[in-house]
Structures are given as C-alpha cells and as structure tokens.
Amino acid sequence: MDKVTFTRSELYSLVWKFPLVQIAKHYDISTMGIKNACDKMQIAVPNNRHWNKLEYKRTKAPKLSSDYIGSNEIDVVKKRYEMQLRKPSKQTPLLDLVQKIEHESNDFLMVKNKLENPAKIVSDTEKYSNFLKENNHENLEILNLNISDESLNRALLFMDAFIKLIEYRGHRFQKNNKGNDTVLFNNGIEIEIDLREALKRITIEGKRETSKYVSTGELILRAKKESIKNEWRDGKILLEYKLALILAKLELIAAE
Known part of the structure; x- marks a missing residue:
C-alpha cells in the first residue's frame, strides 16, 4: 500500500500513546506527515518533552474538539511515495499551476475508497457493468x-474524482460529437480523454506455441x-496522486 488511512479517533489515540518517531517507523510514514494530518483534523500533539517525563508526570491528553467538521478519515502517504511527490525547487508554469490547484481544490484531490454521490456518467457506467450488459442501455x-x-x-x-475536480475548476466533462469522453474547458477548447489498462503479452506453451494479452x-x-498527445500511467506514483498534475497540464494545453 502507498498510504495509511487513519480515523480521527485512531490518530488521536496513537499520538498520545506513542512518540511520533515510533508511529512513523511502524507505519513507514514521516513524522511531518503525521503532524500535518493532526493539524488538519484538529488533534493536539504532545511535544518531545512530554515523552522524557515519567509516565505519571506526563500531561493528560486533551479531549478532541467537538466543533471539528472535517472528514473522519485521513490518508498519510508512505515515505517512499512522499519522496516522489516532492516538488523540484525550480518553478515552472506547470508547477505553479499544480500548486495553485492543490491550494484551491485540495478537497477534490482525494480519490475515495467507494463511490459517494458519483457523477451521472460514472453511476451509469457502474449500472451498465453490473446489471445491464445484456439489456437495453440506450x-x-x-x-x-x-x-x-x-x-x-x-x-x-478515479474517473469520479477526476470529473468532480474538472467541474469544480469550472470545466465540463461530456461526450463530443464522435462519442468520445471529452473535457470542455471554460474557453471552449475540447480535449479527448481515454482511460485504459495496460496489457502484457504472454506466451502459452502447448502443441502449438501461441500468445495472448492479459491485463496488468x-x-x-x-x-x-488535435496533434498534441499526452499520457500518464501508474508507476512509483499511482494515477490517483497525479490529479493536480494531470489537470494542470490539460489546462495549459487548452490555454495555448
């Protein structure tokens, strides 16, 4: 797994039961990642001196604030992925826009673990895949x-999160006149989108050696x-963590 998910109560319990360094080592995450998660969830964190004291002299954990209205779960990226996500020091138009999107649209950059109020086209696709492949789906x-x-x-x-981010940024996701999935940007420019799974060719040994393609x-x-083509694929960083980068690149292409 490339991330660790905590509920608010779990994270609160951990940071007051164990030092951050110990938690970070156990879950293969950074102490800064833990602190940032606690800040977002309004969880007080004991300072280092807290753990130098005898247990009976330590400060009692304060109660969780009752006025917190954020999500009850938060993801902390594991260290090896966190390193991949760090930005280079040199600023570029693409990097500037990525950071702008991350700042303005942070709530729309998380791909959820289950569909919640999905976009209609996502909901229709799920219905078709689950129930209607053999029936009329006009x-x-x-x-x-x-x-x-x-x-x-x-x-x-992924597509549900992508579509919601697109719409939050003032664009539209729709079918073009060819029936292809398309992002219609607020300046009228259209860019076709295609999500697919990479295939791998394998050899089947038998009386006659044949081969077939399997999903990866x-x-x-x-x-x-038009003639401009771009591609993003899973690697050390999954597509789910590239939403801001993908949309930033598309917005720059649309603005050319």
Whole structure:
C-alpha cells in the first residue's frame, strides 16, 4: 500500500500513546506527515518533552474538539511515495499551476475508497457493468473505458474524482460529437480523454506455441487535442496522486 488511512479517533489515540518517531517507523510514514494530518483534523500533539517525563508526570491528553467538521478519515502517504511527490525547487508554469490547484481544490484531490454521490456518467457506467450488459442501455451515457473487470472499480473511483475536480475548476466533462469522453474547458477548447489498462503479452506453451494479452492492473490516462498527445500511467506514483498534475497540464494545453 502507498498510504495509511487513519480515523480521527485512531490518530488521536496513537499520538498520545506513542512518540511520533515510533508511529512513523511502524507505519513507514514521516513524522511531518503525521503532524500535518493532526493539524488538519484538529488533534493536539504532545511535544518531545512530554515523552522524557515519567509516565505519571506526563500531561493528560486533551479531549478532541467537538466543533471539528472535517472528514473522519485521513490518508498519510508512505515515505517512499512522499519522496516522489516532492516538488523540484525550480518553478515552472506547470508547477505553479499544480500548486495553485492543490491550494484551491485540495478537497477534490482525494480519490475515495467507494463511490459517494458519483457523477451521472460514472453511476451509469457502474449500472451498465453490473446489471445491464445484456439489456437495453440506450438511455445510459457510458464512459469509454478499456478496463478489466478486476480494475473497473478503481477506474470508476478515479474517473469520479477526476470529473468532480474538472467541474469544480469550472470545466465540463461530456461526450463530443464522435462519442468520445471529452473535457470542455471554460474557453471552449475540447480535449479527448481515454482511460485504459495496460496489457502484457504472454506466451502459452502447448502443441502449438501461441500468445495472448492479459491485463496488468496498470492504468493509463491519455489526452488528445488535435496533434498534441499526452499520457500518464501508474508507476512509483499511482494515477490517483497525479490529479493536480494531470489537470494542470490539460489546462495549459487548452490555454495555448
């Protein structure tokens, strides 16, 4: 796993039961990641002197604030992924826009673990995949996904977060006149979007040696505007953690 999910009560209990360094080592996360999570969830954290005292002399853990209205769960990225997500020191237009999106749209950058009030096209795609493959689906607008059944849920969760981020930024996700999934930017520019799963060719040994393609679980998002093509795929960083980067690049392309 590339992240650790804590509930507010779990995180509160941990930081008052163990030193941050010990928690960080156990979960393979950074102490800064823990502190940032506590700040976001309004959890007081004991200072280092707290742990130097005998247990009976330590400060009693304060009660959790009752006026907290944020999410009850938070993800902390593991250290090896945190290193990959660090930004280079040199500023570029792309990096500037990524940081702007992260600052202004932070609540829309998290891909959830289950669909909650999904976009209609995502909901229709789920219905079609689960129940209606053999039935009439003319009234359903379906995402153009080239995804195995095993990766479908992840693809739907990603696309739902992506579409909601697009709409929050003032753009629209729709079908173009060719029936392709498209982002319509607020300046009228359209960019086609294609989410698919990478395939791997394997050899089947038998009386006659043949081969076939199998799904890998690796997602690829492709974007096309006339002759301009871009692609993002799973690697050390999964697509779920590239939402700001992807949309920033698309907005820059649309602005050209």
